Amino acid sequence: MDKTIEKQGVPLLEVRNLSVSFTQYQGLFGRTRLEAIKSLNVTVKKGEITAVIGSSGSGKSLLAHSILGLLPYNASSGGEILFQGSLLTEKRKKDLRGKEIVLVPQSVSYLDPLMKVGNQIRNGRNDQEWKEKEQAVLKRYGLGEETEQLYPFELSGGMARRILISTAVMGTPQLVIADEPTPGLHIEAAKRVLGHFREIADDGAGVLLITHDLELALEVADSIAVLYAGITVEEGRKEDFKDEKYLRHPYTKALYRAMPEHGFYSLPGNQPYAKDKIAGCPYRPRCPFAAEECKGSIQGRQLNGGYVRCVRAGEV
Numbered sequence: 001m002d003k004t005i006e007k008q009g010v011p012l013l014e015v016r017n018l019s020v021s022f023t024q025y026q027g028l029f030g031r032t033r034l035e036a037i038k039s040l041n042v043t044v045k046k047g048e049i050t051a052v053i054g055s056s057g058s059g060k061s062l063l064a065h066s067i068l069g070l071l072p073y074n075a076s077s078g079g080e081i082l083f084q085g086s087l088l089t090e091k092r093k094k095d096l097r098g099k100e101i102v103l104v105p106q107s108v109s110y111l112d113p114l115m116k117v118g119n120q121i122r123n124g125r126n127d128q129e130w131k132e133k134e135q136a137v138l139k140r141y142g143l144g145e146e147t148e149q150l151y152p153f154e155l156s157g158g159m160a161r162r163i164l165i166s167t168a169v170m171g172t173p174q175l176v177i178a179d180e181p182t183p184g185l186h187i188e189a190a191k192r193v194l195g196h197f198r199e200i201a202d203d204g205a206g207v208l209l210i211t212h213d214l215e216l217a218l219e220v221a222d223s224i225a226v227l228y229a230g231i232t233v234e235e236g237r238k239e240d241f242k243d244e245k246y247l248r249h250p251y252t253k254a255l256y257r258a259m260p261e262h263g264f265y266s267l268p269g270n271q272p273y274a275k276d277k278i279a280g281c282p283y284r285p286r287c288p289f290a291a292e293e294c295k296g297s298i299q300g301r302q303l304n305g306g307y308v309r310c311v312r313a314g315e316v
Contacts, residue, residue, distance in 0.1 A: 015063065017039050019040075020037040021075070023074045038231050042225045045222070047202070049206075051209040059229075060179075061210065067088070068101065069094055083096070105164065117147065118148025134166075165181075175207075191216070232307070233310065234248050234306065235306055250283065281309075
């Protein structure tokens with residue numbers, strides 16, 4: 001990373017007001033626009049982990065695909081994505097994807113079932129340098145040399161996750177995007193996998209951790225971005241979650257209270273689907289503090305060292 005950029009404090013990754021919509025065709029001539037992401041704002045700093053928290057349909061995976069330039073043909077996007085201080089254009093996304101920006105995907109089905117994992121980690125390269133690097137990576141993640149001769153079906157769930165991480169760090173990535181890297185793993189295995197991402201960040205890269213599990217995210221993350229119905233409702237430091245009074249948005253506070261150690265209180269209602277347009281704040285129908293002004297346009301703002309998108313933040 002350019003040292004000048006680092007000294008100036010420019011984030012490694014900055015997502016500003018990202019929106020994503022899809023064209024849906026109905027019959028021969030009809031078509032509609034489905035707005036899946038309305039306004040996402042996320043920041044990742046070099047050497048840190050930013051965890052993006054949200055339930056299914058909140059826009060987490062679409063955020064990852066937007067950064068990587070992997071949106072489907074019928075998608076269109078707005079807003080800005082900056083990487084190392086410069087606009088991340090579609091050409092730049094293609095040039096950096098798999099090199100400086102890498103993805104650890106959600107599903108282990110990304111592994112080729114017909115290819116030994118060693119070849120997949122090396123991406124088909126068989127020179128001595130890459131073989132030695134592969135062995136070093138396997139050792140780093142607690143996998144023996146014999147692992148390279150295994151096929152994906154011979155791996156446990158935790159081993160498969162570590163193989164996916166290994167493929168991502170064979171180069172020298174500046175940004176690692178981990179899309180739900182712990183589904184199906186028991187708690188100890190999940191913590192070990194997340195610990196590997198902590199190591200990656202401690203080595204200097206930035207990590208964007210996409211997950212629905214706030215409790216696990218707080219184990220390793222430096223900052224937390226909370227998404228709701230395609231909007232970033234809050235972004236702050238991990239330390240803000242030490243006490244509810246430091247949190248800014250009513251939805252974030254509800255997530256805090258839903259954690260087992262804070263009462264396990266469930267939040268009534270459901271997140272609206274993208275096709276169900278709601279005027280103003282999408283959390284308004286579920287919010288106990290909703291007021292008439294919440295039906296209008298809600299702008300994001302800085303508050304107490306973090307970001308929030310709520311007209312009543314600081315009051316409730």
